[in-house]
Amino acid sequence: xxxxxxxxxxxxxxxVFLLPALTLYVAFTAYPVVKTLWNSLHxxxxxxxxxxxxxxxxxxxxxxxxxxxxxxxxxxxxxxxxFEVSIALVLALALYAKVPGARFFRIAWFTPVLMSYVVVGxxxxxxxxxxxxxxxxxxxxxxLGSWTRAWLGKPETALPALIFITTWMWTGFNMVVLLAALxxxxxxxxxxxxxxxxxxxxxxxFVIVPMIRATMLNxxxxxxxxxxxxxxxxxxxxxxxxxxxxxxxxxxxxxRAFEWNTFDLGYxxxxxxxWFVIVLSSVLTLxxxxxxxxxxxx
Amino acid sequence: xxxxxxxxxxxxxxxxxxxxxxxxxxLAQELTVWSHWAAEVxxxxxxxxxxxxxxxxxxxxxxxxxWYEKSALYASLKTALRAxxxxxxxxAEVDQTDYIDxxxxxxxxxxxxxxxxxxxxxxxxxxxxxxxxxxxxxxxxEVYYNTKLMNDLGVKVPASGQFTQAEFLDLVKKAKAKxxxxxxxxxxxxxxxxxxxxHEALLKKxxxxxxxxxxxxxxxxxxxRVVETLTFVKQLVDAGAFPASFTSLKLGESHIYFHxxxxxxxxQVASWYTARAFNPPDKGGQPVxxxxxxxxxxxxxxxxxxxxxxxxxxxxxVVNAASPRKEIGIAFLNSLATPEMGNKWLENVLVQTGIKxxxxxxxGPHANYFKQLAKANEGNTYYFGTPVQVMSGKPKExxxxxxxxxxxxxxxxxxxxxxxMNAAK
Numbered sequence: 001x002x003x004x005x006x007x008x009x010x011x012x013x014x015x016v017f018l019l020p021a022l023t024l025y026v027a028f029t030a031y032p033v034v035k036t037l038w039n040s041l042h043x044x045x046x047x048x049x050x051x052x053x054x055x056x057x058x059x060x061x062x063x064x065x066x067x068x069x070x071x072x073x074x075x076x077x078x079x080x081x082x083f084e085v086s087i088a089l090v091l092a093l094a095l096y097a098k099v100p101g102a103r104f105f106r107i108a109w110f111t112p113v114l115m116s117y118v119v120v121g122x123x124x125x126x127x128x129x130x131x132x133x134x135x136x137x138x139x140x141x142x143x144l145g146s147w148t149r150a151w152l153g154k155p156e157t158a159l160p161a162l163i164f165i166t167t168w169m170w171t172g173f174n175m176v177v178l179l180a181a182l183x184x185x186x187x188x189x190x191x192x193x194x195x196x197x198x199x200x201x202x203x204x205x206f207v208i209v210p211m212i213r214a215t216m217l218n219x220x221x222x223x224x225x226x227x228x229x230x231x232x233x234x235x236x237x238x239x240x241x242x243x244x245x246x247x248x249x250x251x252x253x254x255x256r257a258f259e260w261n262t263f264d265l266g267y268x269x270x271x272x273x274x275w276f277v278i279v280l281s282s283v284l285t286l287x288x289x290x291x292x293x294x295x296x297x298x
Numbered sequence: 299x300x301x302x303x304x305x306x307x308x309x310x311x312x313x314x315x316x317x318x319x320x321x322x323x324x325l326a327q328e329l330t331v332w333s334h335w336a337a338e339v340x341x342x343x344x345x346x347x348x349x350x351x352x353x354x355x356x357x358x359x360x361x362x363x364x365w366y367e368k369s370a371l372y373a374s375l376k377t378a379l380r381a382x383x384x385x386x387x388x389x390a391e392v393d394q395t396d397y398i399d400x401x402x403x404x405x406x407x408x409x410x411x412x413x414x415x416x417x418x419x420x421x422x423x424x425x426x427x428x429x430x431x432x433x434x435x436x437x438x439x440e441v442y443y444n445t446k447l448m449n450d451l452g453v454k455v456p457a458s459g460q461f462t463q464a465e466f467l468d469l470v471k472k473a474k475a476k477x478x479x480x481x482x483x484x485x486x487x488x489x490x491x492x493x494x495x496x497h498e499a500l501l502k503k504x505x506x507x508x509x510x511x512x513x514x515x516x517x518x519x520x521x522x523r524v525v526e527t528l529t530f531v532k533q534l535v536d537a538g539a540f541p542a543s544f545t546s547l548k549l550g551e552s553h554i555y556f557h558x559x560x561x562x563x564x565x566q567v568a569s570w571y572t573a574r575a576f577n578p579p580d581k582g583g584q585p586v587x588x589x590x591x592x593x594x595x596x597x598x599x600x601x602x603x604x605x606x607x608x609x610x611x612x613x614x615x616v617v618n619a620a621s622p623r624k625e626i627g628i629a630f631l632n633s634l635a636t637p638e639m640g641n642k643w644l645e646n647v648l649v650q651t652g653i654k655x656x657x658x659x660x661x662g663p664h665a666n667y668f669k670q671l672a673k674a675n676e677g678n679t680y681y682f683g684t685p686v687q688v689m690s691g692k693p694k695e696x697x698x699x700x701x702x703x704x705x706x707x708x709x710x711x712x713x714x715x716x717x718x719m720n721a722a723k
Contacts, residue, residue: 045400046379046380046400046402047400047401048400064721065692065695125546128546129543129546130541130542130543130545130546131541131542131543150542150543150544150545150546150707152545152546153543153544153545153546153707154545154707154709155704155709241545241698241699241703242545242699242703242704242707242709243699243700243703243704243709243710244699255695257376258372258373258376259372260690260691260692260694260695261393261394261395261396261690261691261694262396262690262691263376263379263380263396263399263400
């Protein structure tokens, strides 16, 4: 009898502990999501809410600016993680191998991630400045004046220039995480590989990378999600221009909600809803693709 | 005892009631204003002076103003208006017709002394039967130029102040050949400076009626006159009319580019140029004694209205339709509608205004400039509004990306401009 009472779930305590977190979750996550989905089916004006069914989604399917934004965001989200994680791995290996000045480089490479996108955006807008920016200055100094251009002002270079910035900014973060993963590797496995005359390339490809695979995949997913939502950097540097070459879905939602001289929140909510579904399904797909089929044993 | 108790109850109730009533009474007389111009000292000083005068004339009324930068203000207002938390009076511009469409603005037809406001400025804020904004700031689109550089090039500006298309193209080529940037435009942080050349040329070529039709999407961008004008603009672009840094050059930087470093021949911009240029040089103003001239944008071949020019009402104040202090808000705006306040704006802010003024009575070191500006506007026919004010939604977005940026940046052909603009209608 006493045992049964002791095993009963203490609902009061569970409620007391869960309620604060649940309240915050409902107020700031669940409710906004549901409200956005509801808005997407309506015209939402200050004094009028009108149900319009799927009309916003039909318009969205024909919206060429939205599709350009989707294309740009997907290019960014698919390329950036690969650059960030692969460069970070090289840097982490360099630090793991204790190259001269490793302590300095660890701090220097990590520093960009400590800055906000706003500061980073301003700094890089200076660096890319046509007249006196460091990039064109260096090109002129090297006698490559014909290569100078307004890096953020030309449709063909603006998006790559921004991808370069996020790569510069986030590689250090990825490097630190990978370095931690490298340090946690069991030394006996690496030593065993060395005893088997395994070269550095073999060690890297057949021993180290498989053992830090889970960390790398998590970093790729994190970076992918971050780029799917990117807004601040674009807003500070190009506002989606030139010719929508750097328009992302987030900047387009903001423009439609606040800059298109319309109070209607329905259409931007439809864009946000579609994008929410795409991001969610992409993350689920990536997680499924990257799932570890066989557990490593060592 | 019970009488004693009940007296205490009455007293406590009275004290409680007064505690509630006091702040309510105070709030009833507090007029809230949200305004752009956080970073514009002269405009802030003008509005704060107007507030002081208004408070002095209305004992018991306090005006609480909050300063913003424009984009932050617009985003805050959209949220506050939806939530019914918007201020009594706020900054707006004439392109924000969504406020009017959603019945968010009070009608100012009565309560303002409109006799002291320029009729075109009132017209700009008149929609249907109502007038919804008080037009404080106004501007015309001018071509400012450096008279010394013009002399150095050996070019004499015609007495009319207006070159022909061919002469203007030749001027651009001459300046470029001498290593002088012809026009100091830049679109790094604004959706309009790159479009001045094109929309002023289109206005002159088409005349106000057809130009209006083009802006409102009822005239095709494939119209031969439009294509001819765009081709002329493309010729200017190809001749190197704009700085190589055009796409990243910010508005403040393009002012400096024109008058200080490296110096450009011309700068086509709204007449609020002076709000920055007449600051002291160490605060971004033009050098003392800078040889500033004003000319007209070029006359178009077979132009329907070569004396036409864009005139825009800019920063204005509106009254929240849901405000319980509407009357006080309107009275505050009416306190600005006097010739004295108009001239004060000119003298201190150094920008045109929708309030009636008398430039001949403007004193101070820049009095001569206002006479020069008045002369440059003699005999002009005005089109009210700039494209970014007249257009909205997708056409405005495409105009900003294509006409303001890609065409003057040389990133797009005339055919593509026509295709993109037609698709956005």
